[in-house]
Amino acid sequence: MNQHHDKSAPGEENRWLVDLRKNDGPVRGLVRGEVVDLGAARARRHPDDDLRDAGAAPSDVVEGVVLDADAAVRRATVVDVQTRREVVPSWWFDREAVTGLVRERVDAAWRTTAFHALRLPLYWLRLAQRSPRGTWRITRALFWWASDGNGRHVRRAIALGQVMGSAEATAFHRVSEQHRDRVRWRVVLLGAAVLAAVVVAYVLATSLAAWVLLLVVGTALAGIGALGRQADERITGSAVSASSVPRFTSELILTALGSLGVAELNKHLRTGDGVRFVAPIHRDGPGWRADCDLPPGVTAGDVIERRDRLASGLRRPLGCVWPEPDSEQHAGRLVLWVGDRALSAGKPVAWSLAKTGKVSLFSPFPVGVDQRGRPATLTLMYASMVIGATPRMGKTFTLRLLLLAAALDPLAELHVYDLKGSGDLSALEAVAHRYRAGDEDEDLAYLMADLRALVKDMRRRYTVVRTLPRTECPENKVTPDLAARKELGLHPVVFGLDECQFLFEHPVHGKDAETLVTDLVKRGPAVGIVVLVATQRPDAKSLPTGISANATLRFCLRVMGQTENDMVLGTSMYKAGIRATTFTRSDLGIGYLIGDGAEPAIVKTAYLDAPTAATITARARTARLAAGRLTGHAAGLDPDTDDTAPVPTVLDDLAEVMANTADREWSETLVERLAEHRPDVYAGWSAADLGGAVAPFGVETVQIGRRDGGKVVNRRGITRQQIHNALTERDQRRSS
Numbered sequence: 001m002n003q004h005h006d007k008s009a010p011g012e013e014n015r016w017l018v019d020l021r022k023n024d025g026p027v028r029g030l031v032r033g034e035v036v037d038l039g040a041a042r043a044r045r046h047p048d049d050d051l052r053d054a055g056a057a058p059s060d061v062v063e064g065v066v067l068d069a070d071a072a073v074r075r076a077t078v079v080d081v082q083t084r085r086e087v088v089p090s091w092w093f094d095r096e097a098v099t100g101l102v103r104e105r106v107d108a109a110w111r112t113t114a115f116h117a118l119r120l121p122l123y124w125l126r127l128a129q130r131s132p133r134g135t136w137r138i139t140r141a142l143f144w145w146a147s148d149g150n151g152r153h154v155r156r157a158i159a160l161g162q163v164m165g166s167a168e169a170t171a172f173h174r175v176s177e178q179h180r181d182r183v184r185w186r187v188v189l190l191g192a193a194v195l196a197a198v199v200v201a202y203v204l205a206t207s208l209a210a211w212v213l214l215l216v217v218g219t220a221l222a223g224i225g226a227l228g229r230q231a232d233e234r235i236t237g238s239a240v241s242a243s244s245v246p247r248f249t250s251e252l253i254l255t256a257l258g259s260l261g262v263a264e265l266n267k268h269l270r271t272g273d274g275v276r277f278v279a280p281i282h283r284d285g286p287g288w289r290a291d292c293d294l295p296p297g298v299t300a301g302d303v304i305e306r307r308d309r310l311a312s313g314l315r316r317p318l319g320c321v322w323p324e325p326d327s328e329q330h331a332g333r334l335v336l337w338v339g340d341r342a343l344s345a346g347k348p349v350a351w352s353l354a355k356t357g358k359v360s361l362f363s364p365f366p367v368g369v370d371q372r373g374r375p376a377t378l379t380l381m382y383a384s385m386v387i388g389a390t391p392r393m394g395k396t397f398t399l400r401l402l403l404l405a406a407a408l409d410p411l412a413e414l415h416v417y418d419l420k421g422s423g424d425l426s427a428l429e430a431v432a433h434r435y436r437a438g439d440e441d442e443d444l445a446y447l448m449a450d451l452r453a454l455v456k457d458m459r460r461r462y463t464v465v466r467t468l469p470r471t472e473c474p475e476n477k478v479t480p481d482l483a484a485r486k487e488l489g490l491h492p493v494v495f496g497l498d499e500c501q502f503l504f505e506h507p508v509h510g511k512d513a514e515t516l517v518t519d520l521v522k523r524g525p526a527v528g529i530v531v532l533v534a535t536q537r538p539d540a541k542s543l544p545t546g547i548s549a550n551a552t553l554r555f556c557l558r559v560m561g562q563t564e565n566d567m568v569l570g571t572s573m574y575k576a577g578i579r580a581t582t583f584t585r586s587d588l589g590i591g592y593l594i595g596d597g598a599e600p601a602i603v604k605t606a607y608l609d610a611p612t613a614a615t616i617t618a619r620a621r622t623a624r625l626a627a628g629r630l631t632g633h634a635a636g637l638d639p640d641t642d643d644t645a646p647v648p649t650v651l652d653d654l655a656e657v658m659a660n661t662a663d664r665e666w667s668e669t670l671v672e673r674l675a676e677h678r679p680d681v682y683a684g685w686s687a688a689d690l691g692g693a694v695a696p697f698g699v700e701t702v703q704i705g706r707r708d709g710g711k712v713v714n715r716r717g718i719t720r721q722q723i724h725n726a727l728t729e730r731d732q733r734r735s736s
């Protein structure tokens with residue numbers, strides 16, 4: 001416990017600083033406050049202070065009485081959120097983490113060995129170069145020893161006439177005698193040693209094999225060269241550049257955080273109480289992980305936004321540095337994972353289903369790996385998905401991967417539309433129930449007819465599901481068993497639309513398409529209809545909000561701004577630190593996936609090129625043929641283009657049911673009439689469904705007041721004029 005009671009400067013009344021800390025372990029909380037003489041403080045207070053304080057940040061000055069600090073800490077400890085640390089770190093039992101660490105160490109040892117082994121001749125040459133100096137040093141040392149060099153200065157001093165009397169003369173005599181004796185036996189010893197060395201050298205030279213002799217001479221030369229080195233000379237090179245890859249330590253992280261230019265963070269870093277590491281930095285997959293609490297007022301998003309500066313501070317390539325928020329904790333918790341190598345580097349990710357295997361859309365299937373190299377999976381059933389990215393980042397490849405997975409489920413009926421017309425999805429033509437590449441009028445008419453048929457089929461599916469016994473369909477949604485029963489027609493339908501902006505921005509079909517796809521996205525998943533839309537322009541026009549808001553699966557590769565990011569990943573994701581804006585041009589196929597897991601995850605999708613995609617669809621086609629599930633386009637049974645003539649939309653039906661009613665009608669009344677008019681389409685619609693269906697046509701429901709039993713009741717409804725205007729506008733668009 002650190003408790004300070006410091007007297008203040010003269011003239012200040014009874015001010016005390018109270019500093020409460022835990023004395024065991026890291027500082028959990030620091031309460032700083034000054035105890036103020038209330039009477040004096042109130043006397044000094046300006047009447048406007050209250051007004052000013054209302055908008056001000058809380059002051060450091062805490063009014064109140066001094067408490068027993070120990071008790072205060074005890075109380076504080078009770079409410080303190082203590083995260084228990086693992087006794088045995090869990091990563092010890094994580095095979096991947098341990099093997100990753102071992103692999104890293106073995107790899108480092110192997111690299112070092114290989115590096116030096118390759119340079120051995122160079123090292124030897126460097127040493128051999130220094131061997132003359134080494135020989136000179138050895139000779140000089142031996143001479144010094146043999147001639148008793150250490151006593152030379154004593155003898156010289158005496159010889160220079162500093163001998164004063166008989167005592168010194170005796171000493172001189174004794175020293176000279178001693179010197180003579182010492183030099184004599186040393187010279188003899190040295191002579192004998194040199195002679196022995198010459199003999200040994202002669203014997204070795206005549207008896208040893210040439211290569212052994214070379215080895216001995218080489219080693220001897222290297223040894224002599226080592227003695228001839230200057231103190232600052234390095235013979236060996238360094239296998240790693242230590243200065244370019246500093247160790248991932250807390251100091252390095254603090255330095256990197258300090259270089260981000262976040263004022264609030266820097267303020268706290270200066271005082272040394274800024275960042276708290278909540279767990280030791282540890283190995284996590286093929287990289288290192290640090291969990292830390294940023295200072296109050298600084299969010300993980302502030303750091304993520306500056307990922308490039310962080311990578312610079314950590315001296316790592318950008319693709320290695322992945323700061324993330326921890327959504328289970330507060331906004332200031334930062335999980336910093338630094339990989340051994342960039343996620344975009346290395347080989348493309350292989351797909352485990354590329355050569356063999358089947359998929360059930362009701363179960364997760366692999367789509368790639370996360371930054372730790374762990375498999376990432378996705379379940380398409382009961383979901384709709386949006387994929388967004390700037391051009392050339394891997395959006396179409398991702399959509400193709402998902403459609404190929406769907407193709408490997410023989411039950412799944414594929415509707416594939418490549419509106420860009422690049423042919424990237426052409427491999428799927430061999431299995432698709434409906435397929436078109438391009439955005440010609442004919443293609444779009446075909447697509448619109450398919451959408452209408454799908455919406456109709458969705459309603460049929462709901463009717464089937466409703467009429468099934470509870471025992472067979474307990475949740476009122478399609479189950480794997482129901483999907484497998486051919487007679488029910490509840491098999492999964494996967495509708496994939498690449499470059500959806502071409503459809504939704506189309507002057508004629510745009511609005512209708514928006515209504516139909518929104519309906520499918522909202523109500524399709526429960527009855528087995530899965531919509532996948534991809535766009536390179538994620539904005540409200542090209543990806544209508546009714547669709548983006550209702551998609552449960554999202555994959556966002558590199559985008560340029562917050563709006564696109566949130567459009568694909570969901571509102572406030574950017575604020576929460578999930579920022580696909582931080583991906584670079586080289587992060588192909590890498591994006592944030594909001595999928596099966598609760599948390600958005602960084603995923604690098606499996607890479608399948610066109611030939612591989614074709615072999616997969618060939619396999620899928622064989623399986624479909626065997627199961628009797630090859631239908632539609634793939635079976636040569638495309639609908640006639642004549643069938644694609646415009647069919648009535650909700651606007652036409654509304655015009656009809658409002659023909660003989662009042663000028664304005666409540667939505668509740670209108671859905672009842674619509675259901676009577678066309679039960680197969682409108683049965684079960686709510687007033688809200690109607691509002692959503694007419695919104696894309698620019699029709700907004702309005703308040704309509706009616707007298708009911710003497711009082712006025714207000715409800716949302718539609719006027720005939722609104723329908724008339726919307727129809728006129730649509731017809732003008734169609735004819736232009």
Ligand SMILES: Nc1ncnc2c1ncn2[C@@H]1O[C@H](COP(=O)(O)OP(=O)(O)OP(=O)(O)O)[C@@H](O)[C@H]1O
Pocket residue numbers: 348349389390391392393394395396397398420424536588589590604605606607608
């Ligand atoms: N998972 C992946 N791993 C590695 N490279 C990939 C991956 N996915 C895509 N790429 C590379 O990225 C390139 C662009 O991919 P893709 O055609 O899917 O981009 P796109 O976003 O659809 O482009 P556009 O907007 O022009 O249609 C591909 O040619 C491919 O080489």
